[in-house]
Amino acid sequence: MERAQPLELFGHTILPGTRQRLNIPVVKLYTDTPIDLRMEVIHGRRKGPCLLVTAAIHGDELNGVEICRQILGHKNLSKIYGTLIVIPVVNQLGFIQQIRYLPDRRDLNRCFPGSSKGSLGGRLANLITTGIFPHVDYALDLHTGAIHRTNLPQLRTDLTNEKCVGLARAFGAPVILHSSLRDGSFRGAANEYNIPALVYEAGEALRLEQASIKLGLKGVMRVMRHLNMLPKKPVKTPAIQPWECNQSQWLRSSRDGLVLLHIKQGHLVKEGETMMTIVNPFDATDSESITAPFDGVVIGLSQLPLANEGDALVHLAKVSSTLADTEYDQEVIEEVLDLGIAQLPVPENQEYQ
Incomplete structure:
Protein backbone atom coordinates (compact mmCIF):
# COMPACT_ATOMS: atom_id res chain seq x y z
CA MET A 1 0.00 0.00 0.00
CA LEU A 227 -14.10 2.31 2.38
CA ASN A 228 -11.15 0.07 3.35
CA MET A 229 -10.02 2.66 5.89
CA LEU A 230 -10.01 -0.05 8.58
CA PRO A 231 -9.26 -3.77 8.30
CA LYS A 232 -12.29 -5.95 7.66
CA LYS A 233 -13.38 -8.16 10.54
CA PRO A 234 -15.64 -11.24 10.73
CA VAL A 235 -19.29 -10.26 11.06
CA LYS A 236 -20.93 -12.21 13.88
CA THR A 237 -24.37 -10.75 13.26
CA PRO A 238 -25.61 -9.45 9.89
CA ALA A 239 -25.79 -5.69 9.53
CA ILE A 240 -29.30 -4.31 9.33
CA GLN A 241 -30.92 -4.68 5.92
CA PRO A 242 -32.72 -1.35 5.72
CA TRP A 243 -36.02 -0.23 4.34
CA GLU A 244 -35.16 1.96 1.35
CA CYS A 245 -37.85 4.59 0.79
CA ASN A 246 -38.17 7.22 -1.89
CA GLN A 247 -40.95 9.31 -0.36
CA SER A 248 -42.13 10.49 3.05
CA GLN A 249 -44.80 12.76 4.50
CA TRP A 250 -45.44 14.49 7.81
CA LEU A 251 -49.03 13.88 8.93
CA ARG A 252 -50.45 17.03 10.47
CA SER A 253 -53.16 17.67 13.01
CA SER A 254 -56.51 18.48 11.43
CA ARG A 255 -57.61 20.31 14.58
CA ASP A 256 -56.42 21.40 18.01
CA GLY A 257 -56.57 19.13 21.05
CA LEU A 258 -54.88 16.27 22.88
CA VAL A 259 -53.04 13.72 20.74
CA LEU A 260 -53.65 10.01 21.38
CA LEU A 261 -51.12 8.02 19.34
CA HIS A 262 -51.97 4.46 18.31
CA ILE A 263 -48.58 3.63 16.76
CA LYS A 264 -44.94 3.52 17.85
CA GLN A 265 -41.65 4.44 16.26
CA GLY A 266 -40.76 1.93 13.55
CA HIS A 267 -44.28 0.55 13.13
CA LEU A 268 -45.34 -0.63 9.68
CA VAL A 269 -48.83 0.70 8.94
CA LYS A 270 -51.31 0.00 6.15
CA GLU A 271 -53.12 2.64 4.11
CA GLY A 272 -56.26 3.67 5.99
CA GLU A 273 -55.02 2.45 9.38
CA THR A 274 -55.81 4.82 12.27
CA MET A 275 -52.57 6.34 13.51
CA MET A 276 -53.81 8.91 16.00
CA THR A 277 -56.89 10.48 17.47
CA ILE A 278 -57.19 14.19 18.29
CA VAL A 279 -59.59 14.77 21.19
CA ASN A 280 -61.21 17.80 22.75
CA PRO A 281 -59.97 17.98 26.37
CA PHE A 282 -63.33 19.47 27.42
CA ASP A 283 -65.69 17.12 25.57
CA ALA A 284 -65.47 13.30 25.77
CA THR A 285 -67.58 12.90 22.61
CA ASP A 286 -65.59 15.28 20.38
CA SER A 287 -62.71 13.59 18.56
CA GLU A 288 -61.22 13.07 15.09
CA SER A 289 -59.05 10.23 13.79
CA ILE A 290 -56.15 10.58 11.36
CA THR A 291 -55.34 7.62 9.12
CA ALA A 292 -52.30 6.60 7.09
CA PRO A 293 -52.44 7.96 3.52
CA PHE A 294 -50.31 5.05 2.25
CA ASP A 295 -48.50 1.91 3.38
CA GLY A 296 -45.47 3.07 5.33
CA VAL A 297 -43.08 2.88 8.24
CA VAL A 298 -43.16 5.42 11.08
CA ILE A 299 -39.81 7.24 11.12
CA GLY A 300 -40.62 10.28 13.25
CA LEU A 301 -42.97 11.22 16.08
CA SER A 302 -43.98 14.31 17.99
CA GLN A 303 -43.30 13.78 21.69
CA LEU A 304 -45.75 16.50 22.70
CA PRO A 305 -49.32 15.24 23.26
CA LEU A 306 -50.76 18.71 22.60
CA ALA A 307 -51.49 19.95 19.10
CA ASN A 308 -52.68 23.04 17.32
CA GLU A 309 -54.27 22.69 13.92
CA GLY A 310 -51.54 22.04 11.33
CA ASP A 311 -48.89 20.73 13.74
CA ALA A 312 -46.65 17.96 12.36
CA LEU A 313 -47.23 14.81 14.43
CA VAL A 314 -46.12 11.66 12.60
CA HIS A 315 -43.47 11.25 9.88
CA LEU A 316 -44.34 8.35 7.60
CA ALA A 317 -41.99 6.92 4.95
CA LYS A 318 -43.72 5.20 2.04
CA VAL A 319 -42.93 1.54 1.41
CA SER A 320 -43.97 -0.83 -1.37
CA SER A 321 -47.07 -2.98 -0.91
CA THR A 322 -44.77 -6.04 -0.86
CA LEU A 323 -42.88 -4.55 2.05
CA ALA A 324 -46.05 -3.65 3.91
CA ASP A 325 -47.22 -7.27 3.71
CA THR A 326 -44.05 -8.46 5.45
CA GLU A 327 -44.71 -10.26 8.73
CA TYR A 328 -43.64 -7.80 11.35
CA ASP A 329 -43.21 -7.65 15.09
CA GLN A 330 -42.63 -4.42 17.03
CA GLU A 331 -40.08 -6.30 19.12
CA VAL A 332 -37.80 -6.40 16.07
CA ILE A 333 -37.46 -2.60 15.97
CA GLU A 334 -36.99 -2.53 19.74
CA GLU A 335 -34.15 -5.03 19.34
CA VAL A 336 -32.60 -2.77 16.71
CA LEU A 337 -32.79 0.20 19.05
CA ASP A 338 -31.46 -1.81 21.98
CA LEU A 339 -28.56 -3.50 20.18
CA GLY A 340 -28.01 -1.68 16.92
CA ILE A 341 -27.29 -4.99 15.19
CA ALA A 342 -30.57 -6.81 14.53
CA GLN A 343 -31.78 -7.96 11.13
CA LEU A 344 -34.96 -6.26 9.94
CA PRO A 345 -37.66 -8.26 8.14
CA VAL A 346 -37.10 -6.80 4.66
CA PRO A 347 -37.36 -8.74 1.39
CA GLU A 348 -34.17 -8.96 -0.66
CA ASN A 349 -35.71 -7.45 -3.80
CA GLN A 350 -37.50 -4.44 -2.36
CA GLU A 351 -38.81 -1.71 -4.62
CA TYR A 352 -38.34 2.02 -4.17
CA GLN A 353 -41.57 3.98 -3.83
Whole structure:
Protein backbone atom coordinates (compact mmCIF):
# COMPACT_ATOMS: atom_id res chain seq x y z
CA MET A 1 0.00 0.00 0.00
CA GLU A 2 1.31 3.44 -0.96
CA ARG A 3 2.50 5.66 1.88
CA ALA A 4 0.46 8.77 2.63
CA GLN A 5 1.78 12.28 2.14
CA PRO A 6 1.67 15.05 4.78
CA LEU A 7 -1.71 16.81 4.96
CA GLU A 8 -1.86 20.62 4.94
CA LEU A 9 -4.95 21.92 6.74
CA PHE A 10 -5.50 25.53 7.84
CA GLY A 11 -1.75 26.15 7.85
CA HIS A 12 -1.02 23.05 9.93
CA THR A 13 0.99 20.10 8.66
CA ILE A 14 -0.29 16.70 9.79
CA LEU A 15 2.29 14.00 9.18
CA PRO A 16 1.36 10.44 8.19
CA GLY A 17 0.79 8.21 11.20
CA THR A 18 -0.15 11.09 13.52
CA ARG A 19 -3.28 12.70 14.93
CA GLN A 20 -3.68 16.35 15.74
CA ARG A 21 -6.30 18.57 17.35
CA LEU A 22 -6.89 21.84 15.54
CA ASN A 23 -8.63 24.92 16.93
CA ILE A 24 -9.48 27.16 13.99
CA PRO A 25 -10.59 30.70 14.96
CA VAL A 26 -14.10 31.54 13.79
CA VAL A 27 -15.31 34.59 15.68
CA LYS A 28 -15.09 36.40 19.01
CA LEU A 29 -17.99 37.09 21.35
CA TYR A 30 -18.57 40.68 22.38
CA THR A 31 -16.80 39.73 25.61
CA ASP A 32 -13.63 39.18 23.50
CA THR A 33 -13.97 35.42 24.10
CA PRO A 34 -12.74 33.45 21.07
CA ILE A 35 -14.93 30.78 19.48
CA ASP A 36 -13.04 28.14 17.50
CA LEU A 37 -13.98 25.38 15.10
CA ARG A 38 -12.46 22.44 16.93
CA MET A 39 -11.59 19.27 15.06
CA GLU A 40 -9.38 16.22 15.33
CA VAL A 41 -7.50 14.85 12.34
CA ILE A 42 -6.23 11.26 12.25
CA HIS A 43 -3.87 10.88 9.28
CA GLY A 44 -2.90 7.29 8.55
CA ARG A 45 0.51 6.08 7.47
CA ARG A 46 -0.96 4.54 4.34
CA LYS A 47 -2.81 6.29 1.54
CA GLY A 48 -6.60 6.02 1.50
CA PRO A 49 -9.80 8.10 1.35
CA CYS A 50 -10.55 11.09 3.56
CA LEU A 51 -13.77 10.82 5.59
CA LEU A 52 -15.31 13.87 7.29
CA VAL A 53 -17.67 13.31 10.24
CA THR A 54 -19.56 16.31 11.61
CA ALA A 55 -22.10 16.81 14.41
CA ALA A 56 -24.09 19.62 16.04
CA ILE A 57 -24.55 21.77 12.95
CA HIS A 58 -27.71 22.38 14.95
CA GLY A 59 -26.44 23.25 18.40
CA ASP A 60 -29.07 21.34 20.39
CA GLU A 61 -28.54 17.99 18.63
CA LEU A 62 -26.37 16.01 21.01
CA ASN A 63 -26.37 12.35 19.97
CA GLY A 64 -23.87 13.06 17.20
CA VAL A 65 -21.54 14.83 19.63
CA GLU A 66 -21.31 11.68 21.74
CA ILE A 67 -20.89 9.51 18.64
CA CYS A 68 -17.92 11.67 17.63
CA ARG A 69 -16.43 11.42 21.12
CA GLN A 70 -16.65 7.64 21.02
CA ILE A 71 -15.22 7.50 17.49
CA LEU A 72 -12.17 9.45 18.62
CA GLY A 73 -11.65 7.01 21.48
CA HIS A 74 -11.86 3.93 19.27
CA LYS A 75 -8.80 1.71 19.59
CA ASN A 76 -8.70 0.80 15.88
CA LEU A 77 -7.92 4.32 14.66
CA SER A 78 -4.19 3.61 14.94
CA LYS A 79 -4.66 1.18 12.01
CA ILE A 80 -6.38 3.68 9.73
CA TYR A 81 -5.74 3.91 6.00
CA GLY A 82 -6.34 7.43 4.73
CA THR A 83 -7.62 10.31 6.84
CA LEU A 84 -10.44 10.84 9.33
CA ILE A 85 -11.52 14.40 10.17
CA VAL A 86 -13.99 14.67 13.06
CA ILE A 87 -15.76 17.89 14.09
CA PRO A 88 -17.86 17.04 17.18
CA VAL A 89 -19.52 20.48 17.46
CA VAL A 90 -19.80 22.59 14.32
CA ASN A 91 -22.21 25.17 15.78
CA GLN A 92 -20.35 26.09 18.97
CA LEU A 93 -22.52 29.14 19.65
CA GLY A 94 -25.78 27.19 19.45
CA PHE A 95 -24.24 24.39 21.52
CA ILE A 96 -23.30 26.83 24.30
CA GLN A 97 -26.82 28.27 24.38
CA GLN A 98 -28.52 24.86 23.93
CA ILE A 99 -30.37 26.08 20.83
CA ARG A 100 -30.71 24.86 17.27
CA TYR A 101 -29.75 28.09 15.56
CA LEU A 102 -27.02 30.71 15.58
CA PRO A 103 -27.43 33.84 17.74
CA ASP A 104 -28.89 35.75 14.75
CA ARG A 105 -31.57 33.00 14.39
CA ARG A 106 -30.05 31.71 11.15
CA ASP A 107 -29.99 27.97 10.50
CA LEU A 108 -26.37 27.02 9.83
CA ASN A 109 -27.62 24.17 7.63
CA ARG A 110 -29.05 26.77 5.25
CA CYS A 111 -25.86 28.88 5.08
CA PHE A 112 -23.65 26.68 2.88
CA PRO A 113 -21.44 27.16 0.92
CA GLY A 114 -21.19 30.51 2.68
CA SER A 115 -19.02 33.55 2.16
CA SER A 116 -15.96 34.96 3.89
CA LYS A 117 -17.78 38.33 4.07
CA GLY A 118 -21.27 37.07 4.80
CA SER A 119 -23.26 36.49 7.99
CA LEU A 120 -21.78 34.57 10.92
CA GLY A 121 -23.32 31.37 9.58
CA GLY A 122 -22.04 32.12 6.10
CA ARG A 123 -18.52 32.69 7.38
CA LEU A 124 -18.51 29.46 9.36
CA ALA A 125 -19.92 27.52 6.40
CA ASN A 126 -17.31 29.09 4.12
CA LEU A 127 -14.55 28.00 6.49
CA ILE A 128 -15.69 24.39 6.12
CA THR A 129 -16.34 24.41 2.38
CA THR A 130 -13.12 26.16 1.39
CA GLY A 131 -10.82 24.86 4.11
CA ILE A 132 -11.95 21.23 4.51
CA PHE A 133 -14.06 20.06 1.56
CA PRO A 134 -11.18 20.17 -0.97
CA HIS A 135 -9.47 17.41 1.07
CA VAL A 136 -12.58 15.25 1.64
CA ASP A 137 -13.76 12.20 -0.33
CA TYR A 138 -16.81 11.20 1.77
CA ALA A 139 -18.90 12.89 4.49
CA LEU A 140 -21.22 11.82 7.33
CA ASP A 141 -23.31 14.53 9.01
CA LEU A 142 -24.93 13.51 12.32
CA HIS A 143 -28.31 14.95 13.40
CA THR A 144 -31.34 14.34 15.64
CA GLY A 145 -34.95 15.42 15.49
CA ALA A 146 -35.97 18.84 16.79
CA ILE A 147 -37.19 19.61 20.31
CA HIS A 148 -40.25 17.45 21.14
CA ARG A 149 -39.67 15.36 18.00
CA THR A 150 -37.83 12.06 17.86
CA ASN A 151 -36.52 10.25 14.80
CA LEU A 152 -36.16 6.54 14.23
CA PRO A 153 -32.48 5.98 13.34
CA GLN A 154 -32.39 6.67 9.61
CA LEU A 155 -30.16 7.88 6.81
CA ARG A 156 -31.03 10.57 4.30
CA THR A 157 -29.15 10.65 1.03
CA ASP A 158 -29.42 10.63 -2.74
CA LEU A 159 -30.61 7.15 -3.72
CA THR A 160 -29.79 7.87 -7.37
CA ASN A 161 -26.08 8.14 -6.48
CA GLU A 162 -24.48 4.68 -6.37
CA LYS A 163 -21.71 5.76 -4.01
CA CYS A 164 -24.24 7.21 -1.56
CA VAL A 165 -26.32 4.03 -1.72
CA GLY A 166 -23.23 1.91 -1.04
CA LEU A 167 -22.30 4.01 1.99
CA ALA A 168 -25.87 3.95 3.32
CA ARG A 169 -26.22 0.19 3.04
CA ALA A 170 -22.86 -0.29 4.72
CA PHE A 171 -23.89 2.01 7.60
CA GLY A 172 -26.83 -0.22 8.55
CA ALA A 173 -29.57 2.11 9.83
CA PRO A 174 -33.16 0.76 9.84
CA VAL A 175 -34.34 3.20 7.13
CA ILE A 176 -32.67 4.86 4.14
CA LEU A 177 -34.77 7.75 2.84
CA HIS A 178 -34.15 9.42 -0.50
CA SER A 179 -33.71 13.13 0.13
CA SER A 180 -33.34 15.81 -2.51
CA LEU A 181 -30.52 18.29 -2.07
CA ARG A 182 -31.52 21.55 -0.38
CA ASP A 183 -30.02 24.91 -1.20
CA GLY A 184 -27.79 26.06 1.64
CA SER A 185 -27.37 22.65 3.23
CA PHE A 186 -24.13 20.93 4.22
CA ARG A 187 -25.03 17.99 1.99
CA GLY A 188 -25.84 20.24 -0.94
CA ALA A 189 -22.48 22.00 -0.64
CA ALA A 190 -20.70 18.65 -0.36
CA ASN A 191 -22.37 17.58 -3.60
CA GLU A 192 -20.87 20.62 -5.35
CA TYR A 193 -17.46 19.19 -4.41
CA ASN A 194 -18.52 15.72 -5.66
CA ILE A 195 -18.46 14.39 -2.09
CA PRO A 196 -20.94 11.54 -1.44
CA ALA A 197 -22.63 12.46 1.84
CA LEU A 198 -25.03 10.83 4.30
CA VAL A 199 -27.14 12.49 6.98
CA TYR A 200 -27.76 10.25 10.02
CA GLU A 201 -30.91 11.25 11.92
CA ALA A 202 -31.62 9.59 15.26
CA GLY A 203 -33.34 10.59 18.47
CA GLU A 204 -34.43 13.93 19.85
CA ALA A 205 -32.76 17.29 20.48
CA LEU A 206 -31.21 17.96 23.91
CA ARG A 207 -31.16 14.25 24.73
CA LEU A 208 -28.45 11.59 24.79
CA GLU A 209 -30.03 8.31 23.69
CA GLN A 210 -27.75 5.33 24.01
CA ALA A 211 -29.45 3.15 21.36
CA SER A 212 -29.14 5.88 18.72
CA ILE A 213 -25.56 6.58 19.75
CA LYS A 214 -24.54 2.92 19.67
CA LEU A 215 -26.11 2.33 16.28
CA GLY A 216 -24.50 5.52 14.95
CA LEU A 217 -21.05 4.55 16.19
CA LYS A 218 -21.35 1.08 14.65
CA GLY A 219 -22.54 2.67 11.42
CA VAL A 220 -19.56 5.01 11.14
CA MET A 221 -17.13 2.15 11.77
CA ARG A 222 -18.92 0.00 9.16
CA VAL A 223 -18.59 2.82 6.63
CA MET A 224 -14.87 3.08 7.36
CA ARG A 225 -14.48 -0.66 6.74
CA HIS A 226 -16.56 -0.36 3.57
CA LEU A 227 -14.10 2.31 2.38
CA ASN A 228 -11.15 0.07 3.35
CA MET A 229 -10.02 2.66 5.89
CA LEU A 230 -10.01 -0.05 8.58
CA PRO A 231 -9.26 -3.77 8.30
CA LYS A 232 -12.29 -5.95 7.66
CA LYS A 233 -13.38 -8.16 10.54
CA PRO A 234 -15.64 -11.24 10.73
CA VAL A 235 -19.29 -10.26 11.06
CA LYS A 236 -20.93 -12.21 13.88
CA THR A 237 -24.37 -10.75 13.26
CA PRO A 238 -25.61 -9.45 9.89
CA ALA A 239 -25.79 -5.69 9.53
CA ILE A 240 -29.30 -4.31 9.33
CA GLN A 241 -30.92 -4.68 5.92
CA PRO A 242 -32.72 -1.35 5.72
CA TRP A 243 -36.02 -0.23 4.34
CA GLU A 244 -35.16 1.96 1.35
CA CYS A 245 -37.85 4.59 0.79
CA ASN A 246 -38.17 7.22 -1.89
CA GLN A 247 -40.95 9.31 -0.36
CA SER A 248 -42.13 10.49 3.05
CA GLN A 249 -44.80 12.76 4.50
CA TRP A 250 -45.44 14.49 7.81
CA LEU A 251 -49.03 13.88 8.93
CA ARG A 252 -50.45 17.03 10.47
CA SER A 253 -53.16 17.67 13.01
CA SER A 254 -56.51 18.48 11.43
CA ARG A 255 -57.61 20.31 14.58
CA ASP A 256 -56.42 21.40 18.01
CA GLY A 257 -56.57 19.13 21.05
CA LEU A 258 -54.88 16.27 22.88
CA VAL A 259 -53.04 13.72 20.74
CA LEU A 260 -53.65 10.01 21.38
CA LEU A 261 -51.12 8.02 19.34
CA HIS A 262 -51.97 4.46 18.31
CA ILE A 263 -48.58 3.63 16.76
CA LYS A 264 -44.94 3.52 17.85
CA GLN A 265 -41.65 4.44 16.26
CA GLY A 266 -40.76 1.93 13.55
CA HIS A 267 -44.28 0.55 13.13
CA LEU A 268 -45.34 -0.63 9.68
CA VAL A 269 -48.83 0.70 8.94
CA LYS A 270 -51.31 0.00 6.15
CA GLU A 271 -53.12 2.64 4.11
CA GLY A 272 -56.26 3.67 5.99
CA GLU A 273 -55.02 2.45 9.38
CA THR A 274 -55.81 4.82 12.27
CA MET A 275 -52.57 6.34 13.51
CA MET A 276 -53.81 8.91 16.00
CA THR A 277 -56.89 10.48 17.47
CA ILE A 278 -57.19 14.19 18.29
CA VAL A 279 -59.59 14.77 21.19
CA ASN A 280 -61.21 17.80 22.75
CA PRO A 281 -59.97 17.98 26.37
CA PHE A 282 -63.33 19.47 27.42
CA ASP A 283 -65.69 17.12 25.57
CA ALA A 284 -65.47 13.30 25.77
CA THR A 285 -67.58 12.90 22.61
CA ASP A 286 -65.59 15.28 20.38
CA SER A 287 -62.71 13.59 18.56
CA GLU A 288 -61.22 13.07 15.09
CA SER A 289 -59.05 10.23 13.79
CA ILE A 290 -56.15 10.58 11.36
CA THR A 291 -55.34 7.62 9.12
CA ALA A 292 -52.30 6.60 7.09
CA PRO A 293 -52.44 7.96 3.52
CA PHE A 294 -50.31 5.05 2.25
CA ASP A 295 -48.50 1.91 3.38
CA GLY A 296 -45.47 3.07 5.33
CA VAL A 297 -43.08 2.88 8.24
CA VAL A 298 -43.16 5.42 11.08
CA ILE A 299 -39.81 7.24 11.12
CA GLY A 300 -40.62 10.28 13.25
CA LEU A 301 -42.97 11.22 16.08
CA SER A 302 -43.98 14.31 17.99
CA GLN A 303 -43.30 13.78 21.69
CA LEU A 304 -45.75 16.50 22.70
CA PRO A 305 -49.32 15.24 23.26
CA LEU A 306 -50.76 18.71 22.60
CA ALA A 307 -51.49 19.95 19.10
CA ASN A 308 -52.68 23.04 17.32
CA GLU A 309 -54.27 22.69 13.92
CA GLY A 310 -51.54 22.04 11.33
CA ASP A 311 -48.89 20.73 13.74
CA ALA A 312 -46.65 17.96 12.36
CA LEU A 313 -47.23 14.81 14.43
CA VAL A 314 -46.12 11.66 12.60
CA HIS A 315 -43.47 11.25 9.88
CA LEU A 316 -44.34 8.35 7.60
CA ALA A 317 -41.99 6.92 4.95
CA LYS A 318 -43.72 5.20 2.04
CA VAL A 319 -42.93 1.54 1.41
CA SER A 320 -43.97 -0.83 -1.37
CA SER A 321 -47.07 -2.98 -0.91
CA THR A 322 -44.77 -6.04 -0.86
CA LEU A 323 -42.88 -4.55 2.05
CA ALA A 324 -46.05 -3.65 3.91
CA ASP A 325 -47.22 -7.27 3.71
CA THR A 326 -44.05 -8.46 5.45
CA GLU A 327 -44.71 -10.26 8.73
CA TYR A 328 -43.64 -7.80 11.35
CA ASP A 329 -43.21 -7.65 15.09
CA GLN A 330 -42.63 -4.42 17.03
CA GLU A 331 -40.08 -6.30 19.12
CA VAL A 332 -37.80 -6.40 16.07
CA ILE A 333 -37.46 -2.60 15.97
CA GLU A 334 -36.99 -2.53 19.74
CA GLU A 335 -34.15 -5.03 19.34
CA VAL A 336 -32.60 -2.77 16.71
CA LEU A 337 -32.79 0.20 19.05
CA ASP A 338 -31.46 -1.81 21.98
CA LEU A 339 -28.56 -3.50 20.18
CA GLY A 340 -28.01 -1.68 16.92
CA ILE A 341 -27.29 -4.99 15.19
CA ALA A 342 -30.57 -6.81 14.53
CA GLN A 343 -31.78 -7.96 11.13
CA LEU A 344 -34.96 -6.26 9.94
CA PRO A 345 -37.66 -8.26 8.14
CA VAL A 346 -37.10 -6.80 4.66
CA PRO A 347 -37.36 -8.74 1.39
CA GLU A 348 -34.17 -8.96 -0.66
CA ASN A 349 -35.71 -7.45 -3.80
CA GLN A 350 -37.50 -4.44 -2.36
CA GLU A 351 -38.81 -1.71 -4.62
CA TYR A 352 -38.34 2.02 -4.17
CA GLN A 353 -41.57 3.98 -3.83
